[in-house]
Amino acid sequence: MDSTGATPWHRSRSVAADESLETVLNSWLAPALEPHRQQVSLIGHRVVHGGERFTAPTRITPEVEATLAELIxxxxxxxPPALKGLAWARHWAPELPQWACFDTAFHSSLPAAAHTYAIPSEFRNKGFRRFSFHGINHQHVSETVAAQCRKQGKNPSQLRLISAHLGAGASLAAVKGGRCIDTTMGFTPLEGLVMATRSGNVDPGLLLELMREGYSEDQIATILQKESGLKGLSGLSGDMRTIREAAANGHNGAIRALDVFRHRLLQLLGAMAASLGGVDVLALTGGIGEHDKQLKLELEKALSWWGDFLTVVIPEDEEGMIARLCQRHSETPASAAVG
Incomplete structure (x- = not known):
């Protein structure tokens, strides 16, 4: 299960401001799981950040849990919610092994040139580097496309794939032969594409100017994470469906939001294509990627200069990927202790 308690049987439920995660897990997840209790062989958790320490699904031990706390x-x-979910699950079924899957793990194959920031060594040595996220779903997309290639009698070992996870959070992954070689998110999920309420790439000098104007760290964090992106551009909403409808009705802010979103997306798709040396498949996933048919048509038209490539839509399935990863690694004793 992920940090919100998602399972293959029941999608996650958001936590209201006046209730705790534990309350939701006890009142909603426990009853939902009870009919399946005898069929559960292990519990998998989605953990967003594994740092440089965890690069594969990892069985939870007290030592692993302590290290995860250090990564907060x-x-x-x-x-923190992932750790709370882990503690709850251990109480619910203390006899079952628990595993963690990390959103950063799929990107651990990034070459140094792709994950290194151009900053002094004293900061690089502190671990300030690009990690990137959405890795569980990017891996699901990569494996799904590879399986489709095999069914068609093609060898996916040199397949050049761009996985476009487009939703409230958004990122691209350049994948060659199943290995991620470049991506758009960085040290935090703020880097890269325009998102629902997150800014994506911003000149660091702009942030320095805000600091000189007296904005605090918390104020800047709120601006970049909760008030920017589609919401900040449109002055209306961070929901692409609302943006599309308003733009069709002539709303200037919504039109601006679409223009900037598409420009940044095309810009970074070009960057991923350059890293791959060409593109065989563009896979769209996530809420926007799966359901915005107009965007798919716009991308195919704008990217015609790529030449011969295939655009596919792959439904997001982080829960299924977590289940497969945990099962896969639990059957390999050598991988059971540490990722």
């Missing part, structure tokens, strides 16, 4: 500063919004 890397993902202060996401890793």
């Amino acid at each position: 500063p890397l993902a202060p919004l996401h890793n």
Whole structure:
């Protein structure tokens, strides 16, 4: 299950402001799981950040859990709920092995040139580098496309794939032969594409100017994470469906949001294509990627200069990928202790 308690049988439910995660897990997830309890052989958790330490699905031990707690500063919004979910699941079924799958793990194959920031060594040595996220779903997309290639009698070992995870959060992954070689998110999920309420790429000098104007760290964090992106551009909403409808009715902010979203997406798709040396498959996934048919047509037209490539839509399936990863690694004793 992920940090919100998602399972293959029941999609996650959001936590309201006036209720705790534990309350939701006890009142909603426990009853939902009870009929399946005898069929559960292990429990898998989605953990957003594994840092440089965890690069594969990892069985939870007290030592692993302690290390995960040390990684909280890397993902202060996401890793704490994951640890709470882990503690709850251990109480619910103490006899079952628990495993963690990391959103950063699929990107651990990034070459140094792709994950290194051009900053002094004293900061690089502290671990300030590009990690990237959405890796569980990018891996699902990569494996799904590879399986489709095999069914068609093609060898996927040199397949050049761009996985486009487009939703409230958005990122691209350049995947060659099943290995991620470039991506758009960085040290945090703020880097890269325009997202629902996150800014994506911003000149660091702009942030320095905000600091000189007296904005605090918390204020800048709120601006970049909750008030920017489609919401900030449109002055209306971070929901692409609302943006599309408003733009069709002539709303200037919505039109601006679409234009900037598409420009940045095309710009970074070009960057991923350059890293791959060409593109065989563009896979669209996530809420926008799966359901915005107009965007698919716009991309195919704008990217015609790529030449011969295939555009496919792959439904997001992080829960299924977590289940497959945990099962796969639990059957390999050598991988059971540490990723």
